[in-house]
Amino acid sequence: MAEPILAVAGLRKRFGGLAVTDDVSFSVAEGGIHAVIGPNGAGKTTLIHQLSGTLRPDAGSIRFAGREVTGMGLPRRARLGLARSFQITSVLPGFSVLENAALAVQARSGSSFRFMRPAAGERALNEQAMAALDQVGLGARAGMMAGVLSHGEKRQLELAIALAMRPRLLLLDEPLAGAGPEETERLIGILLGLKRAYTILLVEHDMQAVFALADRISVLVYGRIIATDAPAAIRADPAVRAAYLGEDEVA
Numbered sequence: 737m738a739e740p741i742l743a744v745a746g747l748r749k750r751f752g753g754l755a756v757t758d759d760v761s762f763s764v765a766e767g768g769i770h771a772v773i774g775p776n777g778a779g780k781t782t783l784i785h786q787l788s789g790t791l792r793p794d795a796g797s798i799r800f801a802g803r804e805v806t807g808m809g810l811p812r813r814a815r816l817g818l819a820r821s822f823q824i825t826s827v828l829p830g831f832s833v834l835e836n837a838a839l840a841v842q843a844r845s846g847s848s849f850r851f852m853r854p855a856a857g858e859r860a861l862n863e864q865a866m867a868a869l870d871q872v873g874l875g876a877r878a879g880m881m882a883g884v885l886s887h888g889e890k891r892q893l894e895l896a897i898a899l900a901m902r903p904r905l906l907l908l909d910e911p912l913a914g915a916g917p918e919e920t921e922r923l924i925g926i927l928l929g930l931k932r933a934y935t936i937l938l939v940e941h942d943m944q945a946v947f948a949l950a951d952r953i954s955v956l957v958y959g960r961i962i963a964t965d966a967p968a969a970i971r972a973d974p975a976v977r978a979a980y981l982g983e984d985e986v987a
């Protein structure tokens with residue numbers, strides 16, 4: 737079997753007396769969408785922070801693309817291809833949609849465009865930014881100020897900014913949060929398109945979306961992974977159903 741793109745083993749994180757990540761182990765195969773679900777307060781966001789490198793685990797290891805990254809900070813992990821989509825705050829409202837994506841391309845490329853003549857460098861930068869916008873269906877909005885986009889379009893731009901980093905694994909923390917029904921439909925369509933080209937680790941509350949998108953699902957409850965399996969098996973798992981008692985989402 738091919739080596740997983742992400743392998744998490746024995747990960748632990750405590751906040752005071754609370755084990756928020758309690759011996760978490762799971763791996764993500766290359767290609768498709770692996771979702772992490774769990775009731776409120778299960779520790780999903782804390783897990784994402786440890787995977788992206790903004791929070792240091794107390795114990796355990798995170799291997800990405802065959803490398804130990806546990807002690808690395810976010811910038812180094814991002815350069816290796818472990819990118820996280822940030823919330824809307826990373827969208828610069830006073831810049832155009834294209835400029836927002838171009839800044840992300842530039843951040844990834846470092847000084848490589850400097851070796852081109854300025855006009856050629858700018859053209860190459862804009863082409864790559866435009867390609868990222870097209871992948872999320874925002875090409876027609878390229879010239880608009882990012883600040884006037886709708887909520888759903890800002891989420892699309894956030895995705896384009898992450899894609900501009902050319903990630904090998906894209907971490908998405910609640911990409912549908914705050915989206916209305918139509919925006920949700922559109923975003924699900926975009927994510928279905930992206931999963932053909934990218935490997936995505938998705939944390940999401942919207943169960944309909946998770947079951948429409950995911951190839952595999954890990955269920956986190958009180959900081960522990962209680963199951964990792966294909967969606968149909970997760971849906972039928974009595975322990976998973978019990979964890980969601982009172983929340984009718986999985987049922």
Ligand SMILES: Nc1ncnc2c1ncn2[C@@H]1O[C@H](COP(=O)(O)OP(=O)(O)OP(=O)(O)O)[C@@H](O)[C@H]1O
Nearest residue numbers: 751752754756774775776777778779780781782783
């Ligand atoms: N910095 C912190 N200090 C202390 N406790 C924290 C801290 N961050 C999170 N927690 C606690 O850890 C637990 C897990 O929080 P986390 O936000 O990771 O869960 P979650 O699964 O993402 O929740 P939700 O689904 O509501 O977003 C919660 O009980 C939370 O109060």
